[in-house]
Amino acid sequence: MAEPIQRLPGNERLTGDSGEVRVFGIRHLSPSGAYHLTEFLDAVRPSAILVEGPSDASGLISQIVSKGVVPPIALLAYTSQLPVRTLLYPFADYSPEYQAFRWADRHGAACEFIDLPSGNALALHGLTSEEDSESRAEDRQQYAFRQRELYRRIAELSEEPDYEAYWERQFEHNSGDQAYRETISVFSVRMRELTEQDELAFNPQGAAYNEIREAYMRRRIQETLEAGHAPGDVVVVTGAHHASVLTGTNHVMTDRELAALSFTDTRLTLMPYTYYKLSSHSGYGAGNQAPAYFQLFWECLREGRLPELPNRYLSNLAARLRERGTYRSTASVIEAVRMAEALASLRSGSQPTWQDLRDAAVVCLGGGELSVIAEALARVDIGTVIGRLPEGVSQTPIQDDLARELRRLKLEKYKSPVAQSLELDLRENRRVQSESAAYLDLNRSILLHRLEILDIRFARKLPVRQDAASWAEHWTLQWSPETEIQAVESTLKGETLEVAAAYVIHERLLSISHIGEASRLIRAACLCDLPKAMNDAKRLLQTLAVDAGSFEHVAEAAFELSTIIRFSSIRKHETESLVPLLRQLFLRGALSVNEAANCNDDAAAPVLSAVRMLHALAQEHDGEVDGDVWLRELNRLATRDDRNPKLSGFSFAILLEQDAWAGEEVAREVSRRLSPGIPADLGAGWFEGLSMRNRYALLSRPLLWEHLDAYIQSLEDEQFRRSLVYLRRAFSAFEPRDKAAVADLLGGLWGAEDSSLHLQRPLSEEEKESLDELNDFDFEDL
Structure with missing residues (x-):
């Protein structure tokens, strides 16, 4: 990693004849931050707005605010080499950055990101994590502990249950435009003073990384001024932690220092996001605990009706309870509002916070029991909203292909963070006229299996009844931001789902060591409707079958081929060429069962499973495999005293x-x-x-x-x-x-x-x- 950039005296101040550059410190995902920032922009009418974020993504800002985009969305940067590493920048409707983009778009102001390019950021993150994993993990844990203790102490001194409640009461409910900005500025300075020594002592890599980022952001501010914007006409929107050091005499990164930074090739894309991922329940560090609540907060702010927030929140909660069959009277809701207001007044608050509202809801609507209203609370606090990007907005080719396939196969309604069931009947539907409709479920199955092999976790296959196993599939579908990220990662394997899935199978074929693995890949290629990959896997299986494999692998390979052959009429694949190979593997398995049964109890379990497979195969393909040889060998095993007794007993039962x-x-x-x-x-x-x-x-x-x-x-x-x-x-x-x-x-x-x-x-x-x-x-x- 590059050495930390030192703050040097005598650097040119980022000022000019028309004043100093205006810095507006914010907290990410802050509705009051977004509201006061918009008011501030209306007042100063800047010609340029500079936002913390990867500078190489500035070209995507116009698409972020384009027609048809519905937040929450996220900007994703990812490495163009495997293994894929990512950086994520989510935006809600109430994100100050998103509202800055919208203001610039409406008023024709220049708007750019000014943080490190994603290639530098990911490279420096990679170096930092490598060092941490070896020598600095303990120090970083100590730093995190001291940070948590600081936040806990702040909450304790303010007599709040936690730091989030402190922040909301002191900052989100701060109604004065100038007061909000000034308070954030003072808070930023004091927090840096409190944490600076700890960061240098326990997290020097993090401190160095922040120094580099801030020096680069000052460089981008300087470049904006050199482009002709007066300092007083430039507004910088950044996290509160950086707000106090982006102007003045702090060091500006030089060309030489920029060239010396580590770099990796990256790509950028936009993706829909969800309120769940914005919530701290998902582990996103810059999130908030209740994104749906803060969306309601934002809407009340914009309408000038913030005092109505308690009424709306608790009424929504009562409505959610009613949907689930739990009824609460209007009087109970009114009582809850009054209780929340009373709790706020006890803490010198002008208006209830989210925690006040929850406490009142538990008492007045839950009868003192959180469990009674827990599910309804989750819906009004976190919500199930998922963002949307229209066609034409920057996405990777495989994202576009996935979106097209979901539309073609009528699966768009399953793009929800709530899990939904989908039962497929793979047989031809003869009641419809078009071929696409006749094989709709079969084509859905092909898509879902391709996503499965690409590890795009949108769908999970469940077991079905044995009598319907060849023609029925049961899936659980659930969309999440990880689905988008996994799709983006698959771009490195191919530009369409079909090509990427074929690439994965080809890569796995290169590392196969036994015939059981090869047979599984034949089946995977069949399920994904990839005939060329299926033929490649079949040729490899034939090659591996020349050498004797273990009894378990032979049985597994034969069973997989049997399954593929049974699927042939449904999947519309040619499988006659697999029958001789099945016959060969079955005979080898039958002749080696007695040798395999010479084992102890620990090794008997996989052998017993293989015996089950071969017997099922003998019954399913009677006439295609030599069932007489199989029963003869089972008879030998059942009567032998020098073989594992459990396996002999099992053979006797058959x-x-x-x-x-x-x-x-x-x-x-x-x-x-x-x-x-x-x-x-x-x-x-x-x-x-x-x-x-x-x-x-x-x-x-x-x-x-x-x-x-x-x-x-x-x-x-x-x-x-x-x-x-x-x-x-x-x-x-x-x-x-x-x-x-x-x-x-x-x-x-x-x-x-x-x-x-x-x-x-x-x-x-x-x-x-x-x-x-x-x-x-x-x-x-x-």
Whole structure:
């Protein structure tokens, strides 16, 4: 990072014959700041307005105030190289900067940003964060703590609940134009004095960065004066922290110093924003806690009706409660207004603050309970407003493509910060006339899958019923500023969603290590309707399939191909060429299942999942794959004693479903597996695997439970405890009705009637102690 720029004596003052440059300090997202700034501009009629913000974005100001733009919006700067780093500058209708833009547009004044160009700002941010992560993190934490303590102390001395309440009462409710500006100026100077030493000691990078920014802003002010604007005709709109140092004899950045600054290539775009992201609930540092409330504050200010703010706020809250079925009388609202005014008078306030209004609402409308009105409060405090940018306003190509696709597929109504459900039926709709309407849901699915693979988190896919899995999709859609940012980041991968999604799949193909990953990419390309990418992934899978892969990867690859083939009639993709590959992978998996089953219990879980996949595939593609070989290998696994007992039991359960064994063969195998003398990890482990498949088949065979009962009773104490590890796992997955059926079966063996009813009665103290002792036992030691 460049060395901090020192303040040097003797620099030319930023003044002239017509006076000094006028600096108006503001707080970002301050309705009173916006109102008093507009009044100030009306009074001084400047020829140039200079605003804190990236100087390379000045060309976008005319678009920010163009017709059809609806705040909140944001200016986004991002690096043109991966990994993408961003800087965000949000504007609400009540942002002082936005109102400065509008005033300049109405009166023909020059208007420019004067802060560091985004390329310098992002480069310096990157250097600072690297240094912080290694050596300055602790100091920065200490600095943040001391800052919080300062704000807490200010609130305490002013007898306010927090700093935000202090700020609103002292500054937002300051009705005098000149008084507001002068108070901000004095506040800026005093806060710098209070924090300067701490910043130099604990956050030197941040202090240096601010010095660089301020020297650059002074340079831009000087350039404006040299362009012919008189100092008295120039108004600088900046954060209050910088207001006191942008004029006078402070150092102005030189050409040499500017050339020495770190730089990275960046791009700029505009994007819609939301009130939620403006709120401090989202983590945005320069936000406010209640953007919808401050929008109402701004509207009352503009109309000259600020005293009506409590009435409007609490009436809106009552209306929101009514929408949700909670009714409050007009008398309750009036009582809440009076209480808020009384609270304000106790703190020498001329008008209630947001905190006063909330406190009164909890008491008078919530009956003293915040939970009663919490949801309604969120709507009147934060709101669900999302900004809008019309066509033609500067955006990246992929943002434009996304906007076009949302319009084409009638998804614009889902551009809301409130989550909404969307159910898709991918089958052709034969009741409509046009092809686009017939395949509307299918094309929606393609778009949403492309967004998913690009990590543009607008939509989240949910599971659907098994009988509708091939033609139905269920999504949850929710728009946020992150959606826009992620779309902007995808610009580096392609100028349209289709090209960018194909790029992502191509990049992933280059790093694939096994056939399971390749098969997943074939499916992803299919879902995204990218046939070329699908063919590339298929060729790679064929290459990888030459070498033997693990049983789990082979099963995963085969299952993915099976899914793609099942989707073919819906997705309109050619999949006949995948069938030979599916057959090859299935055969390899079937022939390697016994080898894979030679494992311990920790490794058995993925193998068991792979067995499930291959069996489902054998049933789905009967006639296309060799099901006889599969059942033969499962039979070998079910009868082998040198393989994992859980996997053997699971294979046996599958064969029971298929009626592959005669009754006497079943009895003989159960007797062999659950006979006295068999160690618990073999006998109870085998039963655990057996219980994981088709419980009805188990419950319909009393012989099985007779042998299990005899086997458990034959175990010594230590082996019995060991068996509990497996039995507890097995029965924990049973439904209550299944457990009741098991109790009745065992009760019948023991001569006890209505055993399932005994399970539902309260436990005795002795039974509780036994159960507690069992729960406290450390089974892992076994």
